[in-house]
Structures are given as C-alpha cells and as structure tokens.
Amino acid sequence: MRDRTGRPSRVDPGSVGQGRPPALPPIGPEGALPPSGSVIPEAAWRRALDLIGKADEIALACHVSPDGDALGSMLATGSVLRALGKRVIASFGDRQFAVPRLLHFLPGQDLLVPPADVPAEPELMITFDSSTPDRLGLLGANTAKAHEVIVIDHHLSNTGFGTLSLIDPHVAATAVLAEQLIYRLGGSLDRDIATCLYAGLVTDTGSFRYSSTTPEVHQMAARLVATGLRTDEIARELWDRSPFGYLKVLAAALDRVSLEDHLVWTYVPRVDRAAYGLPYAELEGLIDIVRRTDEAEVAAVLKEDDHGAWQVSTRSKGAVDVGSICAALGGGGHHNAAGFTSHGSVEDIMAAFRALLANADGEA
Numbered sequence: 001m002r003d004r005t006g007r008p009s010r011v012d013p014g015s016v017g018q019g020r021p022p023a024l025p026p027i028g029p030e031g032a033l034p035p036s037g038s039v040i041p042e043a044a045w046r047r048a049l050d051l052i053g054k055a056d057e058i059a060l061a062c063h064v065s066p067d068g069d070a071l072g073s074m075l076a077t078g079s080v081l082r083a084l085g086k087r088v089i090a091s092f093g094d095r096q097f098a099v100p101r102l103l104h105f106l107p108g109q110d111l112l113v114p115p116a117d118v119p120a121e122p123e124l125m126i127t128f129d130s131s132t133p134d135r136l137g138l139l140g141a142n143t144a145k146a147h148e149v150i151v152i153d154h155h156l157s158n159t160g161f162g163t164l165s166l167i168d169p170h171v172a173a174t175a176v177l178a179e180q181l182i183y184r185l186g187g188s189l190d191r192d193i194a195t196c197l198y199a200g201l202v203t204d205t206g207s208f209r210y211s212s213t214t215p216e217v218h219q220m221a222a223r224l225v226a227t228g229l230r231t232d233e234i235a236r237e238l239w240d241r242s243p244f245g246y247l248k249v250l251a252a253a254l255d256r257v258s259l260e261d262h263l264v265w266t267y268v269p270r271v272d273r274a275a276y277g278l279p280y281a282e283l284e285g286l287i288d289i290v291r292r293t294d295e296a297e298v299a300a301v302l303k304e305d306d307h308g309a310w311q312v313s314t315r316s317k318g319a320v321d322v323g324s325i326c327a328a329l330g331g332g333g334h335h336n337a338a339g340f341t342s343h344g345s346v347e348d349i350m351a352a353f354r355a356l357l358a359n360a361d362g363e364a
C-alpha cells in the first residue's frame with residue numbers, strides 16, 4: 001500500500017482478515033438489490049449508470065480532512081470502477097494532502113493522487129460525503145468546471161451542487177449509497193471493497209450506536225462481514241490506538257473543559273499538538289470523550305488546524321439541532337453531529353455559538 005505520508009502503515013490491507021474468500025458473485029441491474037432504505041428514484045440511478053458508462057476517465061473527490069465514510073465510500077467505488085475498465089483517479093482537496101493515520105489501513109489507496117493532479121475540467125466527477133462545494137476544498141474548482149458531476153451524499157444540508165444528485169438524508173452513511181451504486185454497476189464486493197464500505201458504515205453510525213442504525217444498516221454490515229473482513233482489526237485501527245502524545249494533548253484539553261448550563265466544551269490550540277508532533281487528524285475522537293458528559297445536552301470541541309483556522313466539532317443528544325446552528329455559522333452537518341470552520345478567536349467563536357444555542361433552546 002502506498003502511504004501518502006511516507007510513514008509505514010502498521011497494518012497492510014492485504015493482511016486484514018485470514019485467508020481470502022472468493023469475491024461474491026456480481027449482482028447486476030438484473031439481480032436482486034439489497035435493501036438500503038434509500039428513497040433515491042430509480043431514474044436517478046439509471047442516469048448515473050448512463051453517465052458512468054459514457055465516461056472513459058472518472059475523477060472522484062471526497063470532503064477535506066476525510067473521515068471513514070468519505071474516504072471509504074470513494075475508494076470502494078473507485079476500485080469497482082477501475083475493475084470495470086475505467087480510468088479512475090481519486091483525491092481530496094486538502095492543502096496538505098495526506099491520508100489521516102487512522103485511515104491508512106483502507107485498501108485501494110493506489111487510486112489516490114494529490115489534488116493538483118486532478119484534471120481542471122474532468123469529463124465526469126463524482127463527489128462523496130460532501131454537502132457543499134466548499135467541503136471539497138481545492139477540488140471545489142475542478143467540480144465547478146466538470147462537464148458532469150454526480151453528488152453522492154447523505155447530508156440533509158446538501159445543496160445539490162451537481163448535475164445529478166444521489167442524495168438521501170435518510171441513510172446512515174454515504175457508504176450505503178456507494179454500495180447501492182456498486183451493485184447497480186454489476187460490481188462485486190470483495191473483502192477489500194467491503195472493508196472500505198464497512199469503515200464508512202461503522203464510522204457514521206458510531207459503531208452501530210446512533211439512531212441512524214436501522215435494520216438495513218445491520219443487513220448491510222452482514223453482507224460486508226460475510227466477505228471475511230476483520231471487524232476487530234478495523235475497530236482497533238479506527239478507535240483504539242493513538243500516539244503517546246495524544247494522551248498529553250487530551251489531558252490538557254480535559255483540564256480546560258467547561259460546563260455552562262447544558263453546554264460542555266473545550267479547545268485545543270495547535271501549540272499543544274506541536275509540543276508532541278501530534279497531527280491534527282488525531283483529534284477526531286476527542287469530541288466523543290467530551291460529549292459523554294451527563295449534565296450537557298450539547299458538546300463542542302474547537303481544534304486549531306495547521307493553518308491557524310479553528311475547526312469546530314459539535315454534538316447534540318437530540319433536543320438541539322446543531323446542524324442548523326453550524327449552518328448559520330457557515331458550516332453544516334446533521335441534527336446531532338455538525339461542524340464549522342472559523343478564523344476568529346476562541347472567545348468570539350464561543351460567543352457566536354452560545355447566542356445561537358440560546359435561540360435554539362428557546363425554540364425547543
């Protein structure tokens with residue numbers, strides 16, 4: 001596997017799982033489609049197959065600072081398109097292009113190119129898990145100039161910025177829609193492709209804990225696990241490891257945590273990370289520790305990235321729609337999990353967030 005950061009990855013995707021079971025037989029448009037709970041009209045899927053059928057080269061993009069759903073959905077789809085004979089390149093538009101360490105185990109990373117190597121005007125672009133062109137970072141410009149753009153996403157806030165929308169806010173993850181596309185293309189699910197889709201499903205359902213975890217989600221998980229992937233190894237890669245410096249940065253973040261009425265929040269300036277050489281992406285799980293606070297309804301973590309911008313992660317237990325609050329602050333997301341980016345100070349960001357939260361509380 002090519003490691004974008006140049007560091008050796010500790011798990012070779014070829015070694016995830018014992019023995020390589022045969023690929024499942026392809027399930028094409030004529031075969032039975034697995035249930036997904038999705039409400040995307042058949043005509044939209046047919047148009048997607050038509051656009052893909054006509055394209056020789058397909059550029060794939062997912063949102064910046066990709067998570068398991070964004071990168072997993074993109075790499076799974078890309079591997080299938082390549083197996084079908086398409087020229088495929090995949091990328092994401094971060095200025096510092098590097099796959100986050102916790103996603104190094106995902107197979108199919110040889111599809112990845114830096115954003116500068118993506119054609120300026122792709123014939124066909126497919127975007128994954130991105131609710132707006134902004135979320136595509138540097139690749140927003142390529143998307144605007146692409147001849148056709150298929151947008152595959154599950155954010156309610158998606159602006160429908162493509163020439164074809166495969167958008168369904170009812171599904172738990174973009175990976176659900178990627179699997180549907182793969183089946184419709186007549187592709188087969190081998191263990192590597194299933195590993196990518198499973199990473200998306202397990203990330204966005206919080207390991208099958210969130211309310212988005214429907215019977216169809218478990219049925220999809222069963223199909224994926226049946227390919228022989230190792231759920232234990234994937235879980236360890238995603239959540240159960242970090243460099244030692246993370247503990248130190250975590251300790252400082254927890255030391256400055258505040259509880260104000262029903263809001264619990266903290267922040268991590270980049271100097272904290274610099275002291276231990278800790279990459280920004282290692283902070284992804286911090287919000288999950290902060291949001292466990294019984295006394296709080298809403299949790300927020302402000303993380304200063306390597307460019308000095310504050311990336312704000314927010315979570316709600318259900319009564320407050322943090323998606324709307326973050327959208328009002330220029331970001332987006334879902335009812336219970338959302339985020340935004342700000343160049344202001346911690347004090348100003350929190351003042352703006354508190355004001356919107358007070359309004360939302362009033363309406364609840």
Ligand code: AMP
Pocket residue numbers: 135287312313314330331332333334337338339340341
């Ligand atoms: P995170 O807190 O980074 O795990 O993100 C939670 C949710 O908020 C995800 O669905 C993201 O797509 C969305 N989100 C996070 N940051 C932003 C942002 N800067 N702009 C728009 N949406 C965001």
Ligand code: MN
Pocket residue numbers: 063067069070129
């Ligand atoms: Mn995502």
Ligand code: MN
Pocket residue numbers: 069070129154172173174204
């Ligand atoms: Mn997602």
